[in-house]
Amino acid sequence: MNQLDALKQFTxxxxxxxxxxxxxxxxxxxxxxxxxxxxxAVQKPDYQPLLADTISKFRGRALDETMDRLLVxxxxxxxxxxPGRVSTEVxxxxxxxxxxxxxxxxxxxxxxxxxGIHIDRVLIKVAATxxxxxxxxxxxxxxxxxxxxxxxxxxxxxxxxxxxxxxISPFVGRIYDWYKKSGGAAWNxxxxxxxxxxxxxxxxxxxxxxxxxxxATEVMGASFRNIGQxxxxxxxxxxxxxxxxxxxxxxxxAPLQRALDAKAAQALDLSAANFDEVxxxxxxxxxxxxxxxxxxxxxxxxxxxxxLEQLMLAAA
Numbered sequence: 001m002n003q004l005d006a007l008k009q010f011t012x013x014x015x016x017x018x019x020x021x022x023x024x025x026x027x028x029x030x031x032x033x034x035x036x037x038x039x040x041a042v043q044k045p046d047y048q049p050l051l052a053d054t055i056s057k058f059r060g061r062a063l064d065e066t067m068d069r070l071l072v073x074x075x076x077x078x079x080x081x082x083p084g085r086v087s088t089e090v091x092x093x094x095x096x097x098x099x100x101x102x103x104x105x106x107x108x109x110x111x112x113x114x115x116g117i118h119i120d121r122v123l124i125k126v127a128a129t130x131x132x133x134x135x136x137x138x139x140x141x142x143x144x145x146x147x148x149x150x151x152x153x154x155x156x157x158x159x160x161x162x163x164x165x166x167x168i169s170p171f172v173g174r175i176y177d178w179y180k181k182s183g184g185a186a187w188n189x190x191x192x193x194x195x196x197x198x199x200x201x202x203x204x205x206x207x208x209x210x211x212x213x214x215x216a217t218e219v220m221g222a223s224f225r226n227i228g229q230x231x232x233x234x235x236x237x238x239x240x241x242x243x244x245x246x247x248x249x250x251x252x253x254a255p256l257q258r259a260l261d262a263k264a265a266q267a268l269d270l271s272a273a274n275f276d277e278v279x280x281x282x283x284x285x286x287x288x289x290x291x292x293x294x295x296x297x298x299x300x301x302x303x304x305x306x307x308l309e310q311l312m313l314a315a316a
Contacts, residue, residue, distance in 0.1 A: 003227070004249035006256040007234055012084075014220060014240035020078045021046060026246045030084040030238065032147070032169070032222070034125065035092065036304040038074055042311060050074070055315045063309055064091065068104070070312070072111040079121055087147040088112075089125035092301035101126055101135035109144050123147040123167060127298055128156040130277055137163035147220070150297040153290035155283035157206040158273045161215040169240065170206055171223035172199030172233070174297065178289045193228050195259070200232045204260060207236055211265035213272060227252070235260035 004026065007013060015028035018041035023031065042051045054070045061069075075086045088108055094100045105124040112122050124139055126132040128148040133156075136146040145166035151157060152175055160168045176199040180187050192198065203221045210219060220238035224230050227248050230239055235258040241249070275283060284290055 001253070002250050003231065003252040003254060003256050004246060007230070007239070007249060010235045010258045011233075012238040013246075014084075014238050015082070015246065016222065016240040016242050017041075018074055019044070019047075019243065020074065020081055022243045023078065023081045026243065026250065028082055028084075028246075030086065030240075031078045031082050032087040032125070032240045033071070033074060033078070034089045034149070035301050035308055038071060039304045039308045039311070041074070042070075042308070050077070051311070052315055055312055059316060063312065064104075065107075066312060067091070067305070067309060068108055068111060070308075072108060072115065075112065075122065076115050076117060079117060085121050085123055085145075087123040087125045087149075089149065089301070090127075091305055092127060092298050093305065095127040095129050095298045095302075096131050098131040098135045098138075101132055102138050105135065105139045105144060105146070106142070119144065125149050125169075127294070127301075128160060128168070129294070129298075130159070130280055133159050133163050133165070136160070136165045140164055140166065149222070150294050150301075152202070152293045153284055153287045154202070154205060154209070154273070155275050155280050155287070156290070156294075157209070157219075159275050159280050161210060161213075161217045162274065165217055167218040167220055167238070168206070169220050169222040170199075170203045171293070171297070172197070172203055172221050172229050173223035173225040174293050175199035175202050175289060176225055176229070178293055182289075194232045197229055197232060199223075200229055203233055203236060207260050208265040208268055209270060209273070211262040212268055212270045231256050232259050234258050 012029045014030040016032050018033045018037035041047045058066045071088050075088045078086045090104045125147045128151040147167045148160045149169045151168050151170045179198040207219045218237040221233045221236050222240045
């Protein structure tokens with residue numbers, strides 16, 4: 001049994017890609033997308049007809065609507081291949097506008113439903129700002145399930161659990177990147193790998209807290225840099241993995257064991273945690289890594305959304 005098949009015994013494997021033509025090879029349950037992944041996909045010859053067709057069908061519509069229709073078009077193609085759910089992201093430029101995020105999430109779901117896709121097969125992906133979490137709370141109250149992304153801190157995870165969001169995506173690799181850069185010449189790669197990787201440790205803390213206190217929100221580790229980070233989180237509810245790392249797992253027959261366990265988490269001696277807006281903002285501010293990576297991630301996704309809009313305008 002290769003490592004990918006072994007991992008599927010403990011964890012739901014999710015493909016992190018907009019390149020849906022790669023999905024068949026790895027048989028993931030779910031898939032996630034974001035503006036950066038869609039931008040990357042539409043620049044490939046295989047996907048340019050899909051972009052052109054979407055632009056042609058909805059020429060004259062508002063650019064933000066056409067963008068959502070393109071994202072939904074990719075999502076529908078992905079859902080024709082996988083058995084589970086696809087995550088589709090709200091424009092990152094709305095990350096600090098709760099009402100606009102809520103409205104955009106509703107529209108994305110309406111576009112999927114117009115294509116005959118059941119609401120339960122879509123997760124609306126939202127940045128885990130305070131405003132994003134509040135928008136997600138409202139979407140969940142409407143029966144629209146959400147995936148809170150750009151999650152780097154314990155306080156973000158706790159607030160998401162309080163909001164009863166469906167799923168969170170803590171970013172393992174970006175946490176690792178920050179600590180490695182911060183460590184500079186003193187960084188010891190061997191000592192900070194596997195279970196000692198700071199990104200892995202962050203996800204483990206969140207997972208244990210959720211399972212210990214019976215929080216139903218699913219934990220999906222994301223943004224991996226190497227397969228060691230992935231195997232160190234075997235047993236996590238879900239892991240979203242790039243096609244490149246899925247291929248590495250499929251090519252390895254090294255043994256793999258469960259690393260996270262819900263029953264073990266229930267036996268831990270942990271303290272309850274709760275955050276309101278004031279304590280959330282202060283806790284996030286106190287975490288330099290999370291503050292920097294959240295801001296950086298929003299800027300990067302927003303920049304790629306602008307680039308995608310420019311491609312759409314050029315295609316029109």
